[in-house]
Amino acid sequence: MEVATMDGQTKPVRNRDSSYLPAGGEKQIFASAWRQGLPILLKGPTGCGKTRFVQTMAAELGRPLYTVACHEDLTASDLVGRYLLKGGETVWEDGPMTRAVREGAICYLDEVVEARADTTVVIHPLADHRRELNIERLGVKLVAPPEFMLVMSYNPGYQSVLKDLKPSTRQRMVSIELQFPSAEIEQRILLQETGIDADTARRLVQLGQAIRKLQHEGLPEAASTRTLISTALLIKDGVPAMAAAEAALTGPLTDDPAASRHLLEMMKIYMA
Amino acid sequence: MxxxxxxxxxxxxxxxxxxxxxxxxxxxxxxxxxxxxxxxxxxxxxxxxxxxxxxxxxxxxxxxxxxxxxxxxxxxxxxxxxxxxxxxxxxxxxxxxxxxxxxxxxxxxxxxxxxxxxxxxxxxxxxxxxxxxxxxxxxxxxxxxxxxxxxxxxxxxxxxxxVLRRSVSENGWSALTKKQASGDFAQAKVPTLDDDDEGEESRLLKLLQNPLSRKNPVGDLLSKLLGAGMSKGRQQQDVEDAGGAEIPVGRIERALRRGVQSSAAAAPMDLPALEASAASQAVAYPEWDVHARQYRQNWAILEEVEAWRPDGARDMSAVLVAPPFELKRQLGSLGLDHEMHRRQPEGAEFDLSRLLECAIDRATGHAQGALDIYRSSRRTRRDLAVALALDISGSTGEKNTAGISVFDQQLQVGYQIGRTLDQLGDTVAIYGFHSWGRHLVRAVQLKTAEERWSARVGERFAQLEPVGYTRTGTAIRYGTRLLTQSMRLPNRLLILVSDGIAYDQDYESSYAQGDARKALEEARASGTAVVCLCVGGSQDAVALRAIFGSANLLMIDAAHQLSVNIRPVCRQALAAVSQRKLRRPAGAPYAG
Known part of the structure; x- marks a missing residue:
């Protein structure tokens, strides 16, 4: 892939679309649920590969993918669609969910717990045996084609108790729990995604696996596979290992000065 | 340092x-x-x-x-x-x-x-x-x-x-202190016990097998330290293994120095200070010297540790029972704040976004009108942060007449309150505290404020054991710091679950009471309500009232009485601080 830069020259940009490396039977369950018309709930920590997994599966199943990043102001009409005013006329525009149903695509609701409660009105009939999408404003009821699939992601431990997934939603889903990959797989992911040398990959993975064992104040999240990949990409691009790890691995992890200092010391030993 | x-x-x-x-x-x-x-x-x-x-x-x-x-x-x-x-x-x-x-x-x-x-x-x-x-x-x-x-x-x-000094069970602890109190310890003639005892034939083991030394309180303590490992068969085997060296006589040395330290007042023997300086992520807290009427700055060193016992997790199924529903009802109304509700049929002001939607619906002919176009503020928002401080010192290992230890009852009460408040949506942190002198005060993390409730919390409870002493003032200052600096919600409540015995090395009677009282004053001045909860045990009611005041003190005989009495006490404590949030005593330092 090439993009134009400010001075009119073109410059290559790495297009990282290599596929997800499975750690267990998650691919089989996903494909099977798709064939059987069952929706999927993906659980797992930030940066463990949930989005990459869905992308890979959509490509393997040959379906288009609609991704919606949910936020606390996301309403049912953001999913289904709404009337817009265009030059004095009202025009209906399909939301991503409606488009996915019409096309038989995979609709991925990322961090679904963040969405407003009224979205369940739309999600529930689509997630159970009815597989229907009610578009109240249009007065129509779309029945989803067999190829359509609903996928939601959810990060347990991240949301507060008050923002938990309702049992009535939860029980409509087939759940796949993704964890950070094992050291061996994570090392292969780094090699595959970044083309970095094996020794550096091993050190980064050891550091990442070690940081995941920490439960200290000032470290709300663990070092994810995503941050390891970013670090490896910087190193591959010529940034010294120590500086890359500080910028892409420990830096994003915490703002707490004591925790950063401790992480830095730990990183020095692992990367030296 | x-x-x-x-x-x-x-x-x-x-x-x-x-x-x-x-x-x-x-x-x-x-x-x-x-x-x-x-x-x-x-x-x-x-x-x-x-x-x-x-x-x-x-x-x-x-x-x-x-x-x-x-x-x-x-x-x-x-x-x-x-x-x-x-x-x-x-x-x-x-x-x-x-x-x-x-x-x-x-x-x-x-x-x-x-x-x-x-x-x-x-x-x-x-x-x-x-x-x-x-x-x-x-x-x-x-x-x-x-x-x-x-x-x-x-x-x-x-x-x-x-490693094993941590295994001194509740019984071992109280046996030791009782013996100390009755002066049963021989002043000079206690043997030297040391890991550095290099003799392969292990003079130490011989000492423990010696029936005479078994009568010795130190021998008792050590056999408790070494626990069930000293079975009959093994003793014999060891006697065969070992040579016949005599037991040298000296003082209890490094073995005890690393853990079971006694207060100087209670122990007739000379127990040196801990042989290590806590340098890792420890925070120094001030302490109030009631006699000199001034603070001792950077006095008590507290570090946060993870719950762990060398004997592995205990079976807690009888202790960590689910909280009764009544408790939820009682605690449900604590620390509520106003919050804005949208789309209300009545209220003080218009809900503008709803109004706009209605206007569009009308213009497009989808709906004629709606009633839920107001916003109203109601007292429904939970804005309560709670820190639960559980006293896990050795004294809580004492058992009541029914054979249940104060320790277990305290854990049960702490677990139930924490679980209930968490279910109600409050921010809850739970920690246990004990200490071995002012250089080694430990806060054992049971649940952090950010963490969601999970089975991990119960697993950590199962890793607790009642050892060490109680430095109440430092535990209160730590809790206050958690509430004011990390949790930062408008309503803050510190619940101290303790047997009421404030006692540590150089920390006793009027000094300990004075410091605990001062720590409470500081907490209240920073807008943190403090409640002390005593379950069972033989607390000194007069001393506790002197520290906490009868209004903020709840004494119950057993865990099941909790639901009946907890609401008024917590309510009063919260109400008292909400009126004086901005006042603080002149010159009071804040740790950290």
Whole structure:
């Protein structure tokens, strides 16, 4: 892939679309649920590969993918669609969910717990045996084609108790729990995604696996596979290992000065 | 401590101070571990399962610092320090070193995924042959006579008594203090007990098997330390193994120094201060000296640790029972605040976004009108942060007439309150506290404020044991700091669950009461309500009222009485601070 830069020259940009490396039977369950018309709930920590997994599966199943990043102001009409005013006329525009149903695509609701409660009105009939999408404003009821699939992601431990997934939603889903990959797989992911040398990959993975064992104040999240990949990409691009790890691995992890200092010391030993 | 840091910086090859290795140690160990610097003459690092003690860098030229940390952390991470194994290594210095060699090598292989490459590349590790596959197997090798390579200095060592001192059960503790109180301890003639006792024939073991010394309170204590491991059959076996050396007479030394410290007032023997300085992520809190009427700055050093007991988790099914529904009803109305509700049929102002939607619906002909176009503010929002401080000192190990310990009742009450408030949507932090003098106050993390409630919380409760003493003032200041600095919600409540005995080294009677009272004053001045909850046990009601005031004190005989009485006490405490949030006593310092 090439993009134009400010001075009119073109410059290559790495297009990282290599596929997800499975750690267990998650691919089989996903494909099977798709064939059987069952929706999927993906659980797992930030940066463990949930989005990459869905992308890979959509490509393997040959379906288009609609991704919606949910936020606390996301309403049912953001999913289904709404009337817009265009030059004095009202025009209906399909939301991503409606488009996915019409096309038989995979609709991925990322961090679904963040969405407003009224979205369940739309999600529930689509997630159970009815597989229907009610578009109240249009007065129509779309029945989803067999190829359509609903996928939601959810990060347990991240949301507060008050923002938990309702049992009535939860029980409509087939759940796949993704964890950070094992050291061996994570090392292969780094090699595959970044083309970095094996020794550096091993050190980064050891550091990442070690940081995941920490439960200290000032470290709300663990070092994810995503941050390891970013670090490896910087190193591959010529940034010294120590500086890359500080910028892409420990830096994003915490703002707490004591925790950063401790992480830095730990990183020095692992990367030296 | 500052002086020590300077020393390290000038002399050590690796210039980092132990606290810099806090994360390294915890990451390899797989649980929270602190790193201390030995102030004694140890030349090898050692660990007790929660703390790694590094040798004074002056003794070895400051070499091998992080390598020692990694090796000792590997011992913790590979579960090498389990009590049954430690019991068999007591007094066997050479076998202990052989065991360390085998276990560090085993740990390095087992934990290779998260060990630093630089450690795995050290020649002693890289070239080592993995001989054993479990700690038990290593123990058999260590006790045997097969040739093994020399244990490198930086691997450190194990100090079985240092690990086992944590096993002093509630009974052991109270037996010890009772004997102390009745003056049963012989002043001078107590034997020297030391992990550094190098004799393979183990004079220490002989001492323990000697029926005469068994009558000795020190012998009692030690047999409790060593626990069930000293069964009949094993004693005989050991007698056969051992030579016939006599027991030297001296004073209890390092074995006790590492843990079971008694207050100077109660112990007729001379117990030295802890042989390590807490340098890792510890926070110094001030203490109020009621006699001098001034603060002692940076006085009590508190560190946060993870719950761990060498004997493994207890079965807590009888203790951690689900909270009664009544408790939820009682606590449901605490700490509510106003919140704006949208789309209300009545209210003080218009809900503008709803109005716009209605206007569009009308214009497009979808709906004629709607009633829910107001916003109204109602008292429904939960804005309560609660810190639960559980007293886990040795004195709570006392059992009541029904045979249930105060400790277990306290854990039950703490667990139920925490669980209930969490279900209600409040922010809850839970910690246990105990101490061994002002340099070693520990806050055992049971649930942090950010963490969601999970089975992990119960698992941590199961790792608690009642040991140490009570420095109430520091526990209150720590809780206040948590509430005001990390949780930051408008309504703050600190619930102290204690047997009411404030007692630590140099911390007793009027001094302890004065400091606890001052800590409460500081808490209230910063807008934190404090409630003291006493369950069962034989508390001194008068002293407690003097500290907490009768309004903020709840004394119940058993855990099930909790639901009936807790609401009025918490309500009053919260109401009292909400009126005086901005006042604070002149000159009061805030720690941290």
């Amino acid at each position: 500052t002086a020590r840091k300077t020393l390290l910086n000038t002399q050590a090859v690796h210039t980092a101070v132990p606290s810099e290795y806090l994360f390294l140690a915890s990451a390899i160990a797989g649980r929270r571990v602190s790193v201390h610097l030995s102030t004694g003459k140890d030349v090898r690092a050692s660990a007790d399962g929660q703390t790694i003690v590094l040798p004074d860098p002056r003794l070895n030229g400051g070499r091998w610092v992080w390598e020692s940390v990694a090796a000792q952390a590997a011992l913790i991470g590979a579960d090498s320090l389990e009590a049954p194994i430690m019991r068999r290594l007591v007094g066997r210095g050479q076998s202990a070193l052989r065991y360390v060699y085998l276990e560090v090598v085993r740990g390095a292989v087992l934990l290779a995924d998260r060990m630093p490459s630089a450690f795995l590349a050290l020649p002693e590790i890289r070239n080592a042959k993995a001989r054993t596959r479990s700690a038990d197997e290593s123990l058999e090798w260590a006790l045997g006579s097969r040739a093994l390579p020399e244990t490198p200095d930086y691997f450190g060592t194990v100090r079985p008594l240092g």
